[in-house]
Every structure is written in C-alpha cells, then in structure tokens.
Amino acid sequence: MAEPTEVVPRSATLNVPRELTRAQREEFAERGYIVIPDVVPQDMIDAANAAVDEQLAARPPAPGHVGVVYKFQQLEDAPVLASLLRDTAAFSLAESLTGPGTIEFPESVQTALTYPPFKDAREKPHIDGGKGRKPDDPPWTFTMLAGFFLTDQSTDDQGNLFVWPGTHRQHAKLFRDRGPDAFTTYPNVELPERDMVRGKPGDMLLKHYLLGHNGGNNTGESVRRTVYFRLRHHEHEAKWRDALQDAWHDYAPLRGLVP
Ligand SMILES: O=C(O)CCC(=O)C(=O)O
Numbered sequence: 172m173a174e175p176t177e178v179v180p181r182s183a184t185l186n187v188p189r190e191l192t193r194a195q196r197e198e199f200a201e202r203g204y205i206v207i208p209d210v211v212p213q214d215m216i217d218a219a220n221a222a223v224d225e226q227l228a229a230r231p232p233a234p235g236h237v238g239v240v241y242k243f244q245q246l247e248d249a250p251v252l253a254s255l256l257r258d259t260a261a262f263s264l265a266e267s268l269t270g271p272g273t274i275e276f277p278e279s280v281q282t283a284l285t286y287p288p289f290k291d292a293r294e295k296p297h298i299d300g301g302k303g304r305k306p307d308d309p310p311w312t313f314t315m316l317a318g319f320f321l322t323d324q325s326t327d328d329q330g331n332l333f334v335w336p337g338t339h340r341q342h343a344k345l346f347r348d349r350g351p352d353a354f355t356t357y358p359n360v361e362l363p364e365r366d367m368v369r370g371k372p373g374d375m376l377l378k379h380y381l382l383g384h385n386g387g388n389n390t391g392e393s394v395r396r397t398v399y400f401r402l403r404h405h406e407h408e409a410k411w412r413d414a415l416q417d418a419w420h421d422y423a424p425l426r427g428l429v430p
C-alpha cells in the first residue's frame with residue numbers, strides 16, 4: 172500500500188487558462204520571464220510543502236545554517252512535487268511558448284530553499300551549465316525553467332530569485348558574435364537593473380534558459396521554498412549550439428515578437 176505522502180492529491184481543478192495570452196507571450200519574449208498567477212490549487216501547495224518537510228526531517232541542514240540549500244531528486248522519488256507540473260495547467264502553459272508537444276517531460280526536480288537572514292546574495296547573474304565545461308563536453312543547457320513558489324515571495328527580499336531582464340537576448344547575441352563554444356563561464360554583458368521575481372504560493376514562474384539570474388536575499392521571517400523543473404525542447408540536446416545563439420530557436424511561437 173502506498174505511503175500517505177505518495178498519494179497525489181486530486182484537486183478541484185482551478186479555472187486556469189491552459190495557454191498564455193499574446194500579451195503574456197510578449198512579456199516573456201521581452202523580459203525573459205513571466206509569473207502566471209493561480210496555476211496550482213492550495214491543496215497541492217500544502218502537499219508539496221509537506222513533502223519538503225519530510226525531506227528536511229530526513230536530512231536537516233546544519234543548525235544555524237543561513238543561505239541557500241539546493242536538492243535535486245529524480246521525479247519517481249518525488250511524485251508530489253512532480254504533480255505540480257503534471258497535474259496542473261503548468262506544462263501546457265510552458266508549451267504555449269514553444270509549441271504544443273515540443274517539451275520533454277523532465278526527469279528531475281530541484282527544491283531551492285533560502286534560510287534567513289541571508290543578505291550576501293551575489294549581485295551578478297549566471298546562466299546554468301557553462302562553468303567548468305571542458306572543450307568537448309556539451310554544456311548543461313536547456314530551454315526553460317519552470318518554478319513554483321511554495322512560500323510567499325510577493326514582496327521583496329523573501330528569497331526571491333534575482334533576474335536581469337532582457338539579458339537572454341544579450342547573451343544570445345554574444346554567443347552569435349563569439350561562437351557558442353565561448354560558453355565556458357558567465358559572459359560579460361552590460362547589465363540592466365536587476366529585478367526580483369515576485370510570486371505567491373500557487374503562482375508559477377516561466378524563465379528563459381538564457382536569462383541571467385541568481386539566488387536572492389531572504390531578510391524575511393521564514394525559509395524561502397521554490398520548486399524548479401528544467402524543461403527541454405525535444406530537439407534541444409542535438410541543437411544546443413543553435414539555441415545558445417538564437418533566443419527563439421526553441422520558441423517557434425515567439426519568433427518575430429521582439430528583436
Ligand atoms: O535560488 C534560486 O532560486 C536560484 C537557483 C539557481 O539559479 C539554480 O539552481 O540554477
């Protein structure tokens with residue numbers, strides 16, 4: 172018999188559109204990310220928080236730990252977290268940026284926690300996967316980050332992700348100019364003003380892979396909890412060099428929306 176934690180709640184389905192509007196697609200294309208309100212019902216958020224509670228009870232961080240704790244799990248070991256993506260409109264909303272049937276369901280999930288009081292976040296962006304790459308290795312690139320807020324991040328400095336809006340397009344240009352094999356470390360580009368991603372439990376973040384970002388500060392009262400999935404277009408692995416040079420390579424529906 173299944174343990175209680177393995178039971179994925181059958182929620183009353185929220186009345187959430189399964190596609191983004193043109194205005195939302197334009198916002199994503201322009202800024203490199205978008206927060207979509209009310210994608211996950213409260214009972215699924217509660218279940219996900221209970222799953223993270225269990226994870227932490229089994230392997231708590233060191234007493235007094237301040238700052239981030241990241242943990243990756245295979246999806247089969249985290250069915251309640253997987254349901255955030257699988258049993259909501261989230262996956263279909265993500266595919267409305269890339270085209271229906273284009274995204275591979277991911278195999279792993281990340282929990283990202285930030286223990287307060289954390290004020291030392293790096294005021295510099297990164298792009299996942301290039302650092303430490305050897306010349307013949309493919310870097311660990313993907314198409315889109317999908318994030319689910321398990322805690323309130325609707326005000327600033329609650330562990331909100333730092334983002335540098337529009338840098339997905341600057342980075343693609345830099346890789347066009349220098350070649351995709353230049354991606355061995357964070358490329359230097361002129362940075363816009365940094366933003367914090369704001370969202371409440373139930374909201375979802377969709378973020379372009381190439382958007383510069385970093386874990387943020389948490390001066391709030393409670394531990395920040397976000398769940399991330401890294402999504403890949405099914406052609407991405409073979410075409411990662413193209414995807415690094417063209418921000419719309421994996422995003423056919425967005426071509427022509429912004430330069
Ligand atoms: O702390 C966060 O939300 C950022 C995590 C991150 O950038 C990463 O895991 O690649």
Ligand SMILES: [Fe+2]
Pocket residue numbers: 297298299384385
């Ligand atoms: Fe990252």
